[in-house]
Amino acid sequence: MNEEQRSILLQSSSRFPPPKGTKLSYGTAGFRADASILQSTVFRIGILAALRSLKTGGAVIGLMITASHNKVSDNGIKVADPSGGMLTQDWEPFADSIANAPDPESLVKLITDFAKKENIPLDGAKAAATVLLGRDTRPSGESLLEAANKGICCVVGAVAIDMGIVTTPELHWMVRARNKGLKATELHYFDQLSTSFRCLIDLIPEKSRDNHHPIGKLVVDCSNGVGGEKLQVLKEKLNAFLHLEIRNSGNSGILNEGVGADYVQKEKVAPQGFFGHSDVGIRCASLDGDADRFVYFTLTSNGDNKINLVDGDKILSLFALFIKQQLSILNEDVGVGVVQTAYANGASTKYLNDLGLKVVFTPTGVKYLHGKAEEYDIGIYFEANGHGTVLFSDHLLSWLDGIKNEPCSGLEKQNAAKRLLAVANLMNQAVGDALSGLLLVEAILQHMGWSVDKWNELYHDLPSRQLKVKVADRSAVVTTNAETSVEKPPGLQEAITALTAKYPQGRCFVRPSGTEDVVRVYAEAKTQEEADELADSVAKIVQQFLG
Numbered sequence: 185m186n187e188e189q190r191s192i193l194l195q196s197s198s199r200f201p202p203p204k205g206t207k208l209s210y211g212t213a214g215f216r217a218d219a220s221i222l223q224s225t226v227f228r229i230g231i232l233a234a235l236r237s238l239k240t241g242g243a244v245i246g247l248m249i250t251a252s253h254n255k256v257s258d259n260g261i262k263v264a265d266p267s268g269g270m271l272t273q274d275w276e277p278f279a280d281s282i283a284n285a286p287d288p289e290s291l292v293k294l295i296t297d298f299a300k301k302e303n304i305p306l307d308g309a310k311a312a313a314t315v316l317l318g319r320d321t322r323p324s325g326e327s328l329l330e331a332a333n334k335g336i337c338c339v340v341g342a343v344a345i346d347m348g349i350v351t352t353p354e355l356h357w358m359v360r361a362r363n364k365g366l367k368a369t370e371l372h373y374f375d376q377l378s379t380s381f382r383c384l385i386d387l388i389p390e391k392s393r394d395n396h397h398p399i400g401k402l403v404v405d406c407s408n409g410v411g412g413e414k415l416q417v418l419k420e421k422l423n424a425f426l427h428l429e430i431r432n433s434g435n436s437g438i439l440n441e442g443v444g445a446d447y448v449q450k451e452k453v454a455p456q457g458f459f460g461h462s463d464v465g466i467r468c469a470s471l472d473g474d475a476d477r478f479v480y481f482t483l484t485s486n487g488d489n490k491i492n493l494v495d496g497d498k499i500l501s502l503f504a505l506f507i508k509q510q511l512s513i514l515n516e517d518v519g520v521g522v523v524q525t526a527y528a529n530g531a532s533t534k535y536l537n538d539l540g541l542k543v544v545f546t547p548t549g550v551k552y553l554h555g556k557a558e559e560y561d562i563g564i565y566f567e568a569n570g571h572g573t574v575l576f577s578d579h580l581l582s583w584l585d586g587i588k589n590e591p592c593s594g595l596e597k598q599n600a601a602k603r604l605l606a607v608a609n610l611m612n613q614a615v616g617d618a619l620s621g622l623l624l625v626e627a628i629l630q631h632m633g634w635s636v637d638k639w640n641e642l643y644h645d646l647p648s649r650q651l652k653v654k655v656a657d658r659s660a661v662v663t664t665n666a667e668t669s670v671e672k673p674p675g676l677q678e679a680i681t682a683l684t685a686k687y688p689q690g691r692c693f694v695r696p697s698g699t700e701d702v703v704r705v706y707a708e709a710k711t712q713e714e715a716d717e718l719a720d721s722v723a724k725i726v727q728q729f730l731g
């Protein structure tokens with residue numbers, strides 16, 4: 185590092201002192217904390233993003249200021265790699281160490297050492313780095329974005345481009361598109377989504393179109409977040425094809441407070457603004473605060489807020505079924521892989537296996553699921569909480585393109601190929617995206633002529649229960665086999681296995697959370713009472729082992 189670069193880094197970072205007495209860590213989905221203590225972290229991750237761009241030969245990197253479903257006073261920062269996916273895991277320890285460096289001198293030393301080790305050109309000579317910045321609607325976003333901007337500009341040759349208020353998946357999409365030399369503005373994003381949705385609607389066979397009843401309106405809870413404003417754009421573009429009603433759009437109401445996909449999925453109740461008397465039976469969906477997750481639901485009866493939840497597992501199952509149908513028209517053996525985590529309801533895994541699909545499991549966190557899904561020609565991944573997407577290999581896309589353009593294939597095959605190509609265009613190839621996922625659900629329901637209830641009948645969830653256990657040190661729990669089995673402390677797994685064996689269709693696992701200071705317990709059984717009982721008794725065992 186030359187003297188000029190060194191002195192810029194020292195001077196600027198002295199204006200962003202780290203919070204005292206707080207240890208921050210990159211975690212499963214970037215840094216998250218109360219927004220008031222994040223200025224220095226965000227500034228430093230700005231530097232990291234510029235270094236990542238230099239390291240990858242000037243590729244565009246993304247920085248998203250969001251804390252997703254957390255409360256409005258929190259905020260956070262995530263990094264998108266050149267592919268549009270999450271920051272490579274090799275760089276997470278560096279992110280942790282610079283976030284916690286106590287003073288400018290030690291920060292600059294960490295940067296110097298890392299740049300040397302990674303061979304990052306920090307002499308400013310011909311260096312060029314680009315970082316796209318985005319933020320959600322949190323009030324703290326603007327000043328944190330400015331801090332990130334300052335961090336980026338500390339690296340000689342780096343420029344920041346502010347994309348303004350965007351959803352997390354929009355920013356990831358833009359990073360991917362820019363690095364592929366494709367059109368990459370927000371306008372292009374909306375065009376791509378609405379065009380591919382319309383294409384799927386146009387391809388609904390005439391015959392089945394006649395038999396179908398109109399499937400009615402969709403009411404979307406936007407968590408009082410960024411999704412509200414963005415969904416409005418799609419609503420205007422797709423008015424003729426989709427009857428959308430937007431609620432909790434953020435004009436009044438507080439972000440994530442009693443609203444949003446996380447609340448609805450975890451509490452299994454309707455969000456605020458939905459009423460047992462007028463909304464019963466209507467198809468509803470909820471987005472989370474940064475619009476990268478979604479779930480569906482219907483209100484069950486008058487006067488209360490109980491719901492039938494249609495979660496990420498069922499969204500995955502609907503997508504898998506549709507894709508499988510198109511592939512059977514094409515009559516070709518295509519490698520389809522379905523990726524779930526241990527939190528997937530056992531009934532969904534059974535359903536997918538019965539469809540003849542290969543189901544694999546990874547640890548919790550999109551960075552693991554996405555990586556696995558990329559190994560297939562078509563990789564479909566979803567977490568039970570509604571975060572996921574469908575990935576297509578380049579090889580498969582060009583094969584489909586060939587069929588689409590070849591009249592000898594026959595109209596039916598050409599149409600099936602067109603549908604799959606439209607799915608690939610609609611579904612965000614960088615990361616899970618609530619807006620594109622929602623449109624695919626709607627297109628498939630119209631294609632099938634299905635109501636949300638009919639969809640929900642694909643299989644019946646096994647009763648399940650999730651609990652959190654506070655322990656002295658959650659890192660004492662070490663798991664293996666995609667988190668389904670405990671290696672340490674010794675004896676814990678044997679105790680869990682013995683308890684689980686007492687329940688018909690019982691399944692239970694524990695793992696340390698990557699975002700909260702708890703050990704999570706998940707249990708499934710034949711009845712709700714048994715699932716509750718199993719989860720309770722395993723939680724007690726965890727307490728005994730870990731104090």
Ligand SMILES: CC(=O)N[C@H]1[C@@H](OP(=O)(O)O)O[C@H](CO)[C@@H](O)[C@@H]1O
Pocket residue numbers: 212213527548549550567569696697698699700704
């Ligand atoms: C059971 C559960 O919902 N876990 C969530 C949660 O991770 P934990 O490591 O379980 O705290 O936050 C992750 C990041 O948002 C998300 O990917 C994951 O699905």
Ligand SMILES: [Mg+2]
Pocket residue numbers: 252253472473474475476477
């Ligand atoms: Mg989110």
